[in-house]
Structures are given as C-alpha cells and as structure tokens.
Amino acid sequence: MIRLQQQIKLVNRPVGTPVKEDFEFTQAPIGEPAEGEVLIRTNYISVDPYLRGRMNDVKSYVPPFELNTVISSGVVGQVVESKLPNYEKGDIVTGMLGWQQYSVAKESEIRKIDTKLAPASAYLSVLGMTGLTAYFGLLDIGQPKEGETVVVSGAAGAVGSMVGQIAKIKGTRVVGIAGSAEKTDYLINELGFDAAINYKTEDVPAALGKACPNGIDVYYENVGGEIGDAVLPLLNKFARIPVCGAISAYNNKEADVGLRVQSYLIKSSALMKGFTVGDYSERFKEGLEALAGWLQEGKIQYEETITEGFENTIDAFLDLFKGANLGKAIVKVSEIE
Amino acid sequence: MIRLQQQIKLVNRPVGTPVKEDFEFTQAPIGEPAEGEVLIRTNYISVDPYLRGRMNDVKSYVPPFELNTVISSGVVGQVVESKLPNYEKGDIVTGMLGWQQYSVAKESEIRKIDTKLAPASAYLSVLGMTGLTAYFGLLDIGQPKEGETVVVSGAAGAVGSMVGQIAKIKGTRVVGIAGSAEKTDYLINELGFDAAINYKTEDVPAALGKACPNGIDVYYENVGGEIGDAVLPLLNKFARIPVCGAISAYNNKEADVGLRVQSYLIKSSALMKGFTVGDYSERFKEGLEALAGWLQEGKIQYEETITEGFENTIDAFLDLFKGANLGKAIVKVSEIE
Numbered sequence: 166m167i168r169l170q171q172q173i174k175l176v177n178r179p180v181g182t183p184v185k186e187d188f189e190f191t192q193a194p195i196g197e198p199a200e201g202e203v204l205i206r207t208n209y210i211s212v213d214p215y216l217r218g219r220m221n222d223v224k225s226y227v228p229p230f231e232l233n234t235v236i237s238s239g240v241v242g243q244v245v246e247s248k249l250p251n252y253e254k255g256d257i258v259t260g261m262l263g264w265q266q267y268s269v270a271k272e273s274e275i276r277k278i279d280t281k282l283a284p285a286s287a288y289l290s291v292l293g294m295t296g297l298t299a300y301f302g303l304l305d306i307g308q309p310k311e312g313e314t315v316v317v318s319g320a321a322g323a324v325g326s327m328v329g330q331i332a333k334i335k336g337t338r339v340v341g342i343a344g345s346a347e348k349t350d351y352l353i354n355e356l357g358f359d360a361a362i363n364y365k366t367e368d369v370p371a372a373l374g375k376a377c378p379n380g381i382d383v384y385y386e387n388v389g390g391e392i393g394d395a396v397l398p399l400l401n402k403f404a405r406i407p408v409c410g411a412i413s414a415y416n417n418k419e420a421d422v423g424l425r426v427q428s429y430l431i432k433s434s435a436l437m438k439g440f441t442v443g444d445y446s447e448r449f450k451e452g453l454e455a456l457a458g459w460l461q462e463g464k465i466q467y468e469e470t471i472t473e474g475f476e477n478t479i480d481a482f483l484d485l486f487k488g489a490n491l492g493k494a495i496v497k498v499s500e501i502e
Numbered sequence: 503m504i505r506l507q508q509q510i511k512l513v514n515r516p517v518g519t520p521v522k523e524d525f526e527f528t529q530a531p532i533g534e535p536a537e538g539e540v541l542i543r544t545n546y547i548s549v550d551p552y553l554r555g556r557m558n559d560v561k562s563y564v565p566p567f568e569l570n571t572v573i574s575s576g577v578v579g580q581v582v583e584s585k586l587p588n589y590e591k592g593d594i595v596t597g598m599l600g601w602q603q604y605s606v607a608k609e610s611e612i613r614k615i616d617t618k619l620a621p622a623s624a625y626l627s628v629l630g631m632t633g634l635t636a637y638f639g640l641l642d643i644g645q646p647k648e649g650e651t652v653v654v655s656g657a658a659g660a661v662g663s664m665v666g667q668i669a670k671i672k673g674t675r676v677v678g679i680a681g682s683a684e685k686t687d688y689l690i691n692e693l694g695f696d697a698a699i700n701y702k703t704e705d706v707p708a709a710l711g712k713a714c715p716n717g718i719d720v721y722y723e724n725v726g727g728e729i730g731d732a733v734l735p736l737l738n739k740f741a742r743i744p745v746c747g748a749i750s751a752y753n754n755k756e757a758d759v760g761l762r763v764q765s766y767l768i769k770s771s772a773l774m775k776g777f778t779v780g781d782y783s784e785r786f787k788e789g790l791e792a793l794a795g796w797l798q799e800g801k802i803q804y805e806e807t808i809t810e811g812f813e814n815t816i817d818a819f820l821d822l823f824k825g826a827n828l829g830k831a832i833v834k835v836s837e838i839e
C-alpha cells in the first residue's frame with residue numbers, strides 16, 4: 166500500500182506580491198528511508214520573509230527555488246522510522262526540509278533538539294535561524310556599546326524582537342519601529358524597549374528624532390524603504406547598519422528607489438553591511454549557546470504567531486507581507502507525540 | 503608701513519552649484535608672527551571637491567566654513583620669518599591654511615616637507631591628504647586581494663588615479679570610470695588600468711558588465727549618482743565599497759534619489775563604509791611612508807592640473823565640478839625661492 170501525503174510546490178514565479186495561485190498543493194507518496202536516512206513527520210514549518218527572494222529566478226548566493234518542486238524552509242519534526250544508528254523513533258529534530266507532511270532526511274540535514282530547554286517550535290525562532298540572524302547581525306556587524314542608541318525596524322517581528330532584547334542585554338537605549346499600537350505596546354511593556362514608533366500612524370522622521378535625542382549608533386535594518394531613509398540623517402559618527410532584510414521592497418515590481426546613502430555614510434563615517442545568517446555558519450554553536458543561556462536566565466522572551474494546519478501554510482506565508490505576525494510566524498502541521 | 507595681501511572669503515552659502523558671487527577677494531594686512539609662530543608665503547593651494555560640503559551650514563564632523571571668513575584647505579608655503587626654534591627662513595612646509603597670500607601658523611599647524619623626494623606640490627597630492635585618502639579607503643575598507651576586480655569612479659581625478667595604481671600594486675584587475683576619452687586613454691596607457699569606461703559616451707551598466715566579467719569585489723566610490731547605482735547589481739559575495747565621495751550630489755538642491763542599496767547588500771553580503779581621511783590620522787605616518795616608497799620605486803605616478811595665479815583660485819575650484827581636472831587640482835600662488 167502506498168501512503169500518500171500533501172506537499173506544496175511553487176508553480177509560478179510571483180510578480181510583485183505573491184498570490185495563492187503561485188503555489189499548488191499536490192499529493193505524493195510518503196518516502197521510504199534508505200540506510201543512513203530517517204523518515205520524519207513534520208510538526209512545525211517556519212515561514213519567513215526571505216523565502217520571497219528565493220521565489221525569483223535571479224542569481225543570488227542562496228539559489229532560487231525551482232518551479233514545480235517542493236518549497237523548503239526551517240522545519241521541526243519527529244522521527245517515525247530510523248535507519249540511522251544514533252537516531253530513534255520519537256526523536257525530535259530540525260533542519261531545512263520540505264513543505265510537506267513527511268520528509269526523508271540524511272544525517273547531515275538534521276540535528277536533534279532538546280525540548281526540555283524550550284518547546285520544539287522555539288527551534289524555529291529564538292533557538293534557530295531567527296535568533297542567530299539577530300545575534301550575528303547585531304553583535305558582529307552592529308557591535309553595540311553600552312549607552313549607545315540602537316534602532317531596529319520590523320521590531321515586533323521574529324528577528325527584530327530578538328535584536329531589541331539582545332541590544333538591551335548589551336546596555337543600550339533601544340528604539341523599535343513597528344506597524345501597530347498592539348506591537349509598540351508589546352515592545353515597550355513586554356520586551357522592555359525604551360521607545361517604540363508606530364510607522365503607520367506617526368511621522369517616522371520626526372518620531373525618530375524625538376526618540377533618539379543622542380542620534381543613532383546602530384540601525385538594524387529589516388524593512389528598507391522610507392523607514393530606512395529616515396534613519397540616515399540621524400546617524401552618529403561611526404554608526405553601523407547591519408542590513409538583514411528589506412521586506413518593503415521584496416514585492417516591488419519596479420526598482421526600489423529612495424535616498425542614496427553615499428553622502429550620509431561619508432558625513433558620519435558610517436558602515437552598512439548586508440549579510441545572511443549562513444555567512445556565520447561556523448559560529449552557530451557559539452550563537453545558540455548564548456541564546457539558550459539568555460533564554461534560561463529569563464533575559465529574552467519570544468512570541469509566536471502559530472497558524473494551525475498544513476492547509477493554511479500558504480496563507481501564513483502571505484500574511485507576512487501584511488505585517489500580521491507578532492514574533493515568529495510558524496505553521497503547526499501535527500502534534501509531537 | 504602695513505603690508506597688504508589678498509584673501510578669499512566665503513560670503514554666501516552656495517545654493518546648488520557654487521558661483522563666483524559666493525566668494526569675495528578682500529585685502530588684509532600680512533600677519534606678524536608672535537613667539538612660537540612662523541610667517542609663511544603661500545606657494546600652492548589645494549582645491550578639493552570635499553570643500554563644497556564645508557560651504558553648507560549643516561552639522562557634520564568637519565565643521566562648516568563660517569561666512570565672511572577666509573576659506574582654508576591644504577597649502578604648501580615657504581617660511582619667510584620664523585619665531586620657532588626649529589624652523590628657519592626658506593623652509594618649505596605644508597598644513598591646512600587659509601586661501602591667502604601669507605599665513606601665520608603655529609608649530610602644530612605645519613610640518614616640513616622634503617622637496618628632494620618629490621616636488622613641493624606633490625605634498626598636496628600623492629604625498630598629502632589625497633594619497634592618504636586613496637590609501638586608507640582602498641586598503642583599510644576595500645581590502646583588495648590578488649586577482650579580484652576593483653572598480654573606481656572619478657578614476658582620473660586626484661584620489662581615483664591613486665586608488666587604481668595602488669590596486670594594481672596589490673595585483674587586482676582595475677577598471678576606471680571617467681568622463682572623457684583623454685582621461686580613459688590616460689588611465690589605460692599611462693597608469694596601467696586594465697579597462698576604462700567613459701561615462702559620458704558609454705552605457706555604464708553595459709560597459710561595466712563587459713569590463714568586469716568576474717563581477718566586482720571592490721568599488722571605490724568617488725561620485726555617487728547613477729554610476730554608483732550601476733555597480734550594485736554586479737557586486738560579488740562579500741564585496742566592499744569604500745565611500746569616499748559623491749561629487750555628483752554635492753551641488754544637488756533636492757534630495758539625492760536613486761537605487762536603494764539594501765537588497766543588493768543583502769544578496770552579496772556586501773559592505774559599504776563612508777570615511778574621511780581624518781578617521782585615520784593616527785596612521786598617517788604609515789600611509790605617507792608607503793606612498794613615498796612606491797613613488798621612489800616608480801610604481802605610482804601622479805598628474806597635476808595647475809592653475810597659475812591666486813586670482814584664479816575660485817575658477818580652479820569651480821572647474822572641479824565640470825570634471826576639468828586630470829589628477830590633482832592645484833593653484834600656484836608664488837614661486838618657491
């Protein structure tokens with residue numbers, strides 16, 4: 166008997182904002198693990214803004230998704246059948262796996278996670294790529310020093326909320342920019358940000374000037390666009406801008422046009438650096454240990470927006486571009502048993 | 503008897519491109535050196551694009567020129583009267599001094615130069631701030647590695663021509679962008695650049711793609727604008743962009759609008775860093791020694807566009823924004839005796 170499962174494939178390259186028709190649910194047999202492989206039942210799927218970039222057919226250092234193949238991203242799942250000596254049925258693992266109900270994986274593609282330290286889904290947020298993205302971008306590029314002012318955009322999102330909390334641990338003044346009163350309240354009252362700006366209702370340049378009376382030393386860029394522009398005149402001498410994301414531009418059909426940065430960077434001898442978390446793969450262990458430590462000490466907290474049901478995965482992804490999520494957007498596909 | 507001299511003052515803050523009426527020639531007494539000072543007769547005045555920025559009344563880390571005061575920049579002059587123990591009449595010195603025929607200076611404002619090593623005017627170009635600007639921007643921020651591709655804009659200018667030659671010393675492929683056939687010929691035939699693009703007659707994005715078949719590892723930015731934009735899609739992984747100048751924007755009356763850099767920096771994990779040569783003041787000795795060594799070994803050459811006569815100083819400055827100069831623009835005020 167062939168057992169079937171659901172998968173999600175990319176069938177069109179989105180033009181502008183992705184739509185449901187760019188994706189397709191298909192049925193396929195559940196794979197059989199060969200020697201050296203395990204079969205995993207998917208519990209949680211991570212949906213992330215950066216996946217939008219992989220849907221374009223352009224040269225990049227993360228290759229684009231191929232059309233008519235299963236999309237992949239961070240996944241947490243449970244081993245249901247093992248042909249690997251050091252894995253057994255019931256082990257909970259994470260890896261970059263397909264948007265499907267079951268995956269077959271080799272040992273190099275997965276690692277076990279410790280659900281005593283944190284719930285399994287946390288390995289897709291604070292203890293996964295999201296936490297590492299915040300950690301390395303802020304600390305390696307941003308290098309915040311005690312007493313400095315750190316501004317983060319997309320501040321209530323998965324990465325931004327971690328950035329702000331790590332910046333607080335480092336003794337800085339932290340200003341978050343987010344898109345609703347619920348989010349700015351969360352930043353100030355739950356996460357301890359010093360100030361928060363609602364870009365949908367406030368004049369961002371004026372509000373930033375007010376929230377940053379001593380200028381801006383570090384701007385952690387998640388959104389680009391006019392918010393990124395508004396930061397430039399406020400940069401202090403030797404300011405640093407880790408450029409993690411530009412979600413405002415991901416769905417642009419035209420070139421992304423705004424303030425040129427050159428004159429601002431010269432005036433302040435400022436640094437801007439783009440990165441992807443993969444640039445730091447040799448230091449993941451260091452980052453995960455630091456994040457786990459802060460989590461255990463209660464110094465960082467995290468929020469998840471969990472969408473129930475594999476059939477809602479595409480909606481959860483599309484919601485990212487509406488700013489619907491607080492913290493990490495995750496799809497729950499099945500219970501851990 | 504009071505001896506008089508000519509001076510040049512800034513009398514209006516330029517709006518857009520500076521015009522002659524923004525400046526005024528005035529007469530003033532030649533100063534008398536007090537104990538610990540020297541009187542210097544001006545031989546050469548350096549005119550530089552960055553001075554335009556100091557003519558605006560905006561917060562910056564180099565303070566703006568005050569209205570109705572004498573403009574200052576790099577000067578070479580000769581001591582005509584000394585009340586400093588280790589300086590004597592006839593010594594040739596350089597420092598940041600006024601646009602005037604004579605200056606009184608303290609010891610901390612000047613240093614002696616060695617005209618056996620190079621002609622006096624060279625201390626305003628290759629052995630002065632210009633050479634140091636090329637040296638530190640390229641080597642400290644750009645960090646070119648053998649076999650990489652280095653692109654420099656404003657390539658036939660004072661800084662750009664040094665950048666290209668230092669990049670050749672470091673074993674890279676060097677592509678220059680300049681504004682006339684005379685300049686591109688000079689870059690290839692005199693300075694040994696591997697390729698040169700005339701931005702006034704060529705399609706820069708297409709020409710860059712052709713001249714950089716392996717992409718761009720370092721872009722030394724002197725001009726900004728559409729040329730800076732054209733580089734972004736060609737950046738290689740971990741590319742570096744030292745941002746030295748943006749002459750295309752210095753006279754803009756409106757905000758400088760063009761391609762936003764964020765998405766490009768993320769795709770290539772690229773770094774952009776603004777700087778001014780003053781950021782490296784503690785390492786000037788190292789830089790000057792390296793430049794003097796290369797000059798003596800015949801590894802770098804330099805060109806000067808010398809305007810004769812103090813009365814033509816303002817024209818020489820205004821010509822910078824027409825791209826009239828090849829190499830360093832200098833005004834010769836008087837002969838060294």
